[in-house]
Amino acid sequence: MKIPALRGIIKRRMLINFRVDASVMQRFLPAPFRPKLHQGYAIAGICLIRLEEIRPRGLPALLGVSSENAAHRIAVEWDEPAAGNSEGVFIPRRDTGSLLNQLCGGRLFPGEHYPAEFRVLDDGSHVEFAMRSSDKTVSVRVRGFDSDNLPESSCFASLTDSSRFFECGSVGYSTTCDAGRFDGMRLTTQSWRVRALTVEQVESSFFADTSLFPVGSAEFDHALIMRDIASEWHQTKDMFSDARPAD
Numbered sequence: 345m346k347i348p349a350l351r352g353i354i355k356r357r358m359l360i361n362f363r364v365d366a367s368v369m370q371r372f373l374p375a376p377f378r379p380k381l382h383q384g385y386a387i388a389g390i391c392l393i394r395l396e397e398i399r400p401r402g403l404p405a406l407l408g409v410s411s412e413n414a415a416h417r418i419a420v421e422w423d424e425p426a427a428g429n430s431e432g433v434f435i436p437r438r439d440t441g442s443l444l445n446q447l448c449g450g451r452l453f454p455g456e457h458y459p460a461e462f463r464v465l466d467d468g469s470h471v472e473f474a475m476r477s478s479d480k481t482v483s484v485r486v487r488g489f490d491s492d493n494l495p496e497s498s499c500f501a502s503l504t505d506s507s508r509f510f511e512c513g514s515v516g517y518s519t520t521c522d523a524g525r526f527d528g529m530r531l532t533t534q535s536w537r538v539r540a541l542t543v544e545q546v547e548s549s550f551f552a553d554t555s556l557f558p559v560g561s562a563e564f565d566h567a568l569i570m571r572d573i574a575s576e577w578h579q580t581k582d583m584f585s586d587a588r589p590a591d
Contacts, residue, residue: 352398352408354533354573356466358473358541359510360486361389361568362551363499365561369418372556374524374585377434377517380419382509383499387565388418390484390548392473394464401576411442412462414475414484415455416550419513422583432515434526439477455518455527458482471541471569482550488543490569495542498566506568507538517583528580533573541567 369379369386379386393415397408417433424430439460440446449457459478465471470489477483492503500506517526543564551562 348400348402349579350398350577351401352405352575353396354570354575355394355396355410356392356471357394357570357573358392358471358486359389359568360392360484360543360546360548361387361506361565362548362562363565364388364557364563368557368561372418372436373420373434374526376422376583376585377418377420378422380421380431380513382419385499385565386418387509388416388551388562390550391415391417392475392484392486394466409442409444411440411445412464412475413441413445413457414439414460414462414482415516415518416482417513417516419509430515431512432517433513435516435518437482438518439475439482455516455529456520468571483547484549485545485547486543486567487545488541488567491540491542493542494540494566500566503538503540503568506566507536510538510568511536515580524585526583526585528582530578530580531575532578533575535573537573538568538570541569543567 363385366379366381366386393413396410397405399408415435416437417435420434421431438455438457440457441462445457446459449455461476463474473486475484494500494503514531517528520527546564
């Protein structure tokens with residue numbers, strides 16, 4: 345089924361980024377994906393995003409809806425038969441505070457969502473964010489403020505360096521209940537404006553799990569924040585694992 349493009353505002357988007365041992369990260373990726381590397385590291389993290397005025401393109405903003413959402417994501421590359429090397433993000437899990445997103449995700453728009461509780465305080469320059477999934481398997485906590493510089497420990501040389509890396513990840517493929525098939529979506533923005541987020545506290549149950557990430561294999565690298573960006577989301581063709589080719 346052809347899904348209409350969605351239009352709305354990215355009110356706030358935080359990218360909480362970790363540098364990960366590439367061989368460890370590959371274990372999480374089904375074919376045909378492989379980690380996109382920077383300075384020898386795989387780059388993964390959590391996209392924490394508040395969306396407003398979301399509606400099918402053509403409808404007035406008054407009919408749009410708002411939601412808090414979280415997506416665990418991994419920067420990836422893969423080979424397209426015609427285009428060659430391609431890049432984007434692989435999304436093993438999406439969580440949302442919106443019942444509409446839970447019901448419609450994977451049906452009326454790409455991306456299946458788990459229910460979660462969100463608590464957010466945001467004064468426009470300082471954010472306190474907490475999320476816990478209803479199934480108690482995923483939790484995230486972040487506190488920080490808008491700034492212009494990455495931490496010295498980052499594997500990225502500058503904010504510009506990081507911005508370029510993530511701007512290329514506009515196509516995302518999400519897992520579905522149909523094993524071997526991944527929903528595809530492309531994000532387009534009227535502008536691409538990011539700032540650094542100086543992090544005072546960061547906790548992720550996923551990246552802290554040593555049964556998944558041996559000690560030292562996943563380290564917090566840096567965070568970015570975007571605010572008030574007009575955007576559209578377009579369905580792309582589904583991706584199929586090499587283990588289960590398309591019919």
